[in-house]
Amino acid sequence: MNYRTIIPLLFAIINLANGLNILTILPYHGKSHFFVFKVYLQELVKRGHNVTVISHFPEASGSKNYHDISLAGTINIIEDTMPFHRSFFTILGTGVYLTSTGKKNCEVMLANKDVRNLIDRKQKFDVIVVEQFNSDCALGVAYKLQAPVVGIMSHILMPWHYNRYGIPNNPAFVPFHFTEGGTKPTFLQRIERFILDVYFKTIFYYVSQRNNQNELAKYYDDIPPLEDLAREIKFLLLYHNFVLTGSRLFPANIIEVGGYHVKDAKPLTGDLLKFVEESEHGVIYISFGSVIKSSTMPADKVKDVIDVMSQLPYRFIWKWETEALLMDKNKLYVSQWLPQIDILGHQKTLAFWTHAGMGSTTEAIHYGVPMIAMPVVGDQPANAAAVEESGLGVQLQIRDLNKENLLAAFKKVLDPKFRENVKQISKAWHDRPISPIDSAIYWTEFAARYPNLNFTAASAKVPCYQYYNLDVLAAFVVLSLVVFWGSKALLTSCCRKAKKPEVDVKNKSKKRTKRE
Numbered sequence: 001m002n003y004r005t006i007i008p009l010l011f012a013i014i015n016l017a018n019g020l021n022i023l024t025i026l027p028y029h030g031k032s033h034f035f036v037f038k039v040y041l042q043e044l045v046k047r048g049h050n051v052t053v054i055s056h057f058p059e060a061s062g063s064k065n066y067h068d069i070s071l072a073g074t075i076n077i078i079e080d081t082m083p084f085h086r087s088f089f090t091i092l093g094t095g096v097y098l099t100s101t102g103k104k105n106c107e108v109m110l111a112n113k114d115v116r117n118l119i120d121r122k123q124k125f126d127v128i129v130v131e132q133f134n135s136d137c138a139l140g141v142a143y144k145l146q147a148p149v150v151g152i153m154s155h156i157l158m159p160w161h162y163n164r165y166g167i168p169n170n171p172a173f174v175p176f177h178f179t180e181g182g183t184k185p186t187f188l189q190r191i192e193r194f195i196l197d198v199y200f201k202t203i204f205y206y207v208s209q210r211n212n213q214n215e216l217a218k219y220y221d222d223i224p225p226l227e228d229l230a231r232e233i234k235f236l237l238l239y240h241n242f243v244l245t246g247s248r249l250f251p252a253n254i255i256e257v258g259g260y261h262v263k264d265a266k267p268l269t270g271d272l273l274k275f276v277e278e279s280e281h282g283v284i285y286i287s288f289g290s291v292i293k294s295s296t297m298p299a300d301k302v303k304d305v306i307d308v309m310s311q312l313p314y315r316f317i318w319k320w321e322t323e324a325l326l327m328d329k330n331k332l333y334v335s336q337w338l339p340q341i342d343i344l345g346h347q348k349t350l351a352f353w354t355h356a357g358m359g360s361t362t363e364a365i366h367y368g369v370p371m372i373a374m375p376v377v378g379d380q381p382a383n384a385a386a387v388e389e390s391g392l393g394v395q396l397q398i399r400d401l402n403k404e405n406l407l408a409a410f411k412k413v414l415d416p417k418f419r420e421n422v423k424q425i426s427k428a429w430h431d432r433p434i435s436p437i438d439s440a441i442y443w444t445e446f447a448a449r450y451p452n453l454n455f456t457a458a459s460a461k462v463p464c465y466q467y468y469n470l471d472v473l474a475a476f477v478v479l480s481l482v483v484f485w486g487s488k489a490l491l492t493s494c495c496r497k498a499k500k501p502e503v504d505v506k507n508k509s510k511k512r513t514k515r516e
């Protein structure tokens with residue numbers, strides 16, 4: 001044995017000694033979510049931790065430290081299913097979707113024998129990582145295993161997350177997940193937020209969480225209220241960073257780790273390489289993600305887009321799901337699958353027209369590519385607003401999509417000055433004291449090291465009437481009333497007293513005058 005074999009062996013032994021037993025519970029079946037978590041999980045394994053993953057995406061990683069408990073095949077994986085459309089009703093529909101999938105996610109997870117075996121065997125974990133999204137079912141499983149819990153996300157907060165972490169959620173300046181307006185909503189947008197916030201919270205607490213609680217109760221009779229368990233979460237690994245989303249009001253246990261999933265761009269190959277390299281003026285990349293079908297765009301809008309493309313000197317790459325020939329092959333490259341990161345990382349890519357999903361937005365900022373953000377569902381409206389507010393691009397709402405507006409949007413983001421600024425923001429995005437993946441791992445390990453410490457903000461635990469100081473307000477109202485009525489009563493009685501002698505004097509004087 002020489003040092004070349006001994007040193008890695010020593011490292012392996014040290015890692016084994018320090019390695020934690022980590023359980024990750026990812027009951028949701030969204031591919032774009034797992035795409036982010038996967039990078040974190042692989043990093044945990046790399047650092048010598050023994051990782052058990054409950055998810056719909058078994059990894060076949062080959063590592064002896066990565067153990068799948070697979071839920072695959074129990075739910076259809078969503079891909080290319082959303083039509084190209086957005087309205088108030090789509091947003092209400094999202095609430096229904098989140099509730100029904102949250103119920104199903106919980107049912108199939110608890111029905112899994114391997115999951116219940118973990119609990120029956122009382123398997124020991126040092127820390128349990130739980131996705132924070134549409135369901136709190138995983139918190140019940142974590143409770144049975146009695147380990148500190150860390151929350152993980154692949155996007156921005158859902159409306160029902162603010163309360164549990166004690167994060168201010170004032171519609172006047174906190175962007176709302178599902179709607180436009182960002183940090184500067186109009187009066188009507190604030191009304192819209194108010195109504196939708198009540199809607200989403202009501203169905204989450206009274207339908208989703210209740211469903212999950214009942215499902216858990218079928219198997220275990222001692223699960224505390226899920227909302228109470230949520231308030232015990234040690235840290236939340238939130239998938240954004242203030243360079244993109246702006247400064248937010250977060251307690252110290254909310255850790256911004258946005259950016260870690262983006263891999264290094266590889267050189268393009270084949271047809272695509274040729275198409276990009278041979279473009280004289282550069283290329284513009286168009287993709288609306290894995291959930292939205294570009295090809296469901298209404299025909300008149302497609303015509304407008306093609307018109308705009310022919311007016312611009314650039315070449316275009318479009319993620320498109322049908323074989324239809326839209327345009328000259330030397331002008332437009334269409335494919336159902338495209339290496340997004342490699343395209344964004346290429347020198348000749350000048351702009352990205354995107355649906356502003358958090359994954360795509362993060363990849364664009366990583367490579368400093370200006371965006372035209374056209375949101376469709378979920379958190380995309382909030383992300384699109386962040387893109388515009390941070391200076392990374394412009395928003396274009398689906399309802400405003402026409403020749404004129406699209407051309408104006410392209411002109412704006414293709415301006416060299418705009419581009420220069422985006423490069424600067426991208427540089428700031430990378431300029432951090434600790435890399436996002438190091439940070440995510442660090443706080444996970446920290447939670448395992450101090451299982452008895454909890455850093456939940458007091459604002460999460462204070463009763464609602466105290467949070468808004470309603471009792472203090474009420475005390476002042478009562479006090480004011482007491483003072484008001486008191487002084488009124490006092491005044492009346494004083495006046496009466498004061499009047500009596502006056503009458504007497506008058507009478508006396510009258511008497512006197514009479515006498516005189």
Ligand SMILES: *[C@@H]1O[C@H](CO)[C@@H](O)[C@H](O)[C@H]1NC(C)=O
Nearest residue numbers: 021050051052053065067123
């Ligand atoms: C690693 O995790 C697996 C699966 O949960 C478990 O069976 C095994 O005992 C763990 N290994 C150690 C060393 O704890």
